[in-house]
Amino acid sequence: MGEKYSLSVIFTTPKKIAKLNGSYRGKPTSTDILSFGLSKTEGELYISMPDVVKKAPLFYLSTKKYLEYLYIHGLIHLKGFDHGRKMEAVEKKYCKRFGFTHPS
Secondary structure, three states, X not given: OOOOOXXXXXXXXXXXXXXXXXXXXXOOOOOOEEEEEEEOOEEEEEEEHHHHHHHHHHHOOOHHHHHHHHHHHHHHHHXXXXXXXXXXXXXXHHHXXXXXXXXX
């Protein structure tokens, strides 16, 4: 059986996500998604929809398809993965499993 996990998904403004990005990553700019693992059984995803809408065309994806991918991306960060080939392989696996488009 799976483990219990509490996930909060917060849709926020570019201004708020830029503040979080600056505080936690030292990059005071707006971004589409931030993942925060609060404990082994609890996490948060912050999503800025204006940034999602802006970035989706860069990957030739609709906003909906890009958001689906970002959800998987954020969850994989919560599992402890950092950007790189390993993370991308896991993203592709889960995108395929759920019928989502991976922007590669």
